[in-house]
Amino acid sequence: MKITSARVIVTCPGRNFVTLKIETDAGVTGIGDATLNGRELAVASYLADHVVPCLIGMDPQRIEDIWQYLYRGAYWRRGPVTMSAIAAVDTALWDIKGKMAGMPLYQLLGGRSRDRVLVYGHANGRDLEETVEAVGKYIDMGYKAIRAQSGIPGIDKAYGVGRGDMHYEPADARLPTNTVWDTPKYLNFAPRLFETLRDTYGYDHELLHDVHHRLTPNEAAQLGKALEPYRLFWMEDATPAENQEAFRHIRRHTTTPLAVGEVFNTIWDCKQLIEEQLIDYIRCTVVHAGGITHLRRIADLAALYQVRTGSHGATDNSPVCMGAALHFDTWVPNFGIQEYMRHSEETDAVFPHDYRFEDGFLLCGEAPGHGVDIDEALAAKYPYDPACLPVARLEDGTLWNW
Numbered sequence: 001m002k003i004t005s006a007r008v009i010v011t012c013p014g015r016n017f018v019t020l021k022i023e024t025d026a027g028v029t030g031i032g033d034a035t036l037n038g039r040e041l042a043v044a045s046y047l048a049d050h051v052v053p054c055l056i057g058m059d060p061q062r063i064e065d066i067w068q069y070l071y072r073g074a075y076w077r078r079g080p081v082t083m084s085a086i087a088a089v090d091t092a093l094w095d096i097k098g099k100m101a102g103m104p105l106y107q108l109l110g111g112r113s114r115d116r117v118l119v120y121g122h123a124n125g126r127d128l129e130e131t132v133e134a135v136g137k138y139i140d141m142g143y144k145a146i147r148a149q150s151g152i153p154g155i156d157k158a159y160g161v162g163r164g165d166m167h168y169e170p171a172d173a174r175l176p177t178n179t180v181w182d183t184p185k186y187l188n189f190a191p192r193l194f195e196t197l198r199d200t201y202g203y204d205h206e207l208l209h210d211v212h213h214r215l216t217p218n219e220a221a222q223l224g225k226a227l228e229p230y231r232l233f234w235m236e237d238a239t240p241a242e243n244q245e246a247f248r249h250i251r252r253h254t255t256t257p258l259a260v261g262e263v264f265n266t267i268w269d270c271k272q273l274i275e276e277q278l279i280d281y282i283r284c285t286v287v288h289a290g291g292i293t294h295l296r297r298i299a300d301l302a303a304l305y306q307v308r309t310g311s312h313g314a315t316d317n318s319p320v321c322m323g324a325a326l327h328f329d330t331w332v333p334n335f336g337i338q339e340y341m342r343h344s345e346e347t348d349a350v351f352p353h354d355y356r357f358e359d360g361f362l363l364c365g366e367a368p369g370h371g372v373d374i375d376e377a378l379a380a381k382y383p384y385d386p387a388c389l390p391v392a393r394l395e396d397g398t399l400w401n402w
């Protein structure tokens with residue numbers, strides 16, 4: 001069996017997505033997500049110019065060997081662009097293998113570990129009252145777990161507050177939008193938000209919160225302690241995680257569960273965090289962490305230390321990533337939760353899929369492979385529209401973490 005072609009498809013049905021489509025001499029095709037928000041064309045070029053020429057003629061059944069070839073053969077290992085490109089190839093090859101076997105991807109991985117996949121949605125508002133109301137809407141929609149992000153008094157354009165009430169798209173301009181951050185204002189406000197949410201809705205639903213890399217380790221420890229009475233499911237990206245050791249300080253001072261990893265792209269980014277049990281959930285995704293093949297290795301290491309998965313699932317991860325992630329989530333024994341930011345109708349039309357939301361859970365379909373396709377004719381109607389993520393500065397102009 002041989003790969004006969006591999007094409008990179010860039011489309012923008014409301015936001016940019018990069019998809020790799022691999023075709024074989026058996027007439028079976030597979031697709032993989034290669035979207036890296038704000039850096040899409042870097043991955044598209046890495047694939048088209050440096051990976052696709054190598055793939056032609058290779059045996060698509062040799063998933064592991066091709067993964068090793070693309071990882072070791074690149075010489076320049078790791079990094080979001082390289083690992084997103086490898087992820088797209090890997091996901092497409094697993095899709096092909098499923099179709100060849102006539103099996104949904106989760107069966108190839110080892111079968112079901114659960115009947116359905118717990119997800120969390122994103123409730124946000126411009127202020128505390130709007131956010132409390134938004135959480136209520138998600139409860140009414142049947143969500144069991146809800147992330148709450150709110151505008152913060154005195155801060156313009158706080159992270160995580162969308163323009164609509166269902167879709168949150170941070171890549172909002174051709175050049176980075178400047179936003180202002182103020183940690184004291186945030187630390188004064190965040191505990192009040194969760195106190196109000198618990199007073200309003202009680203403790204029957206899981207609440208999550210994304211700090212989005214903005215605190216120092218000690219500030220994160222302070223916030224974690226202040227949130228303990230409200231029993232969060234997790235406090236995410238409490239501090240930038242390049243220095244994995246920094247989480248020792250947070251862990252020493254709070255029992256609020258910690259999640260990190262959506263910006264990680266290999267096991268090396270989280271090995272210490274997992275082995276020292278500095279986190280509770282690992283957030284790596286299929287699209288950015290080298291595909292199914294590598295994410296499985298990360299999950300298996302995490303399982304040794306009772307760390308559970310909580311994969312990233314923002315709108316800038318395409319439905320192709322979501323479809324593959326759901327099969328992974330259906331199989332992985334140490335599953336925690338799956339992020340589920342709904343895509344727009346435009347996006348769903350370009351990426352027809354068989355997964356569905358039901359009463360706070362997602363269910364992957366039974367179609368062979370990962371169950372997601374791309375409507376190339378429709379995709380062609382949405383040309384690439386450059387957009388990138390904002391930057392954040394402190395009030396005095398210091399460049400901070402967005």
Ligand SMILES: O=C(O)[C@@H](O)[C@@H](O)[C@H](O)[C@H](O)CO
Nearest residue numbers: 037170210212262313314316
């Ligand atoms: O947890 C999350 O969903 C966020 O951290 C993301 O929305 C993140 O801001 C975007 O994926 C960045 O492109």
Ligand SMILES: [Mg+2]
Nearest residue numbers: 210236237262
């Ligand atoms: Mg996040």
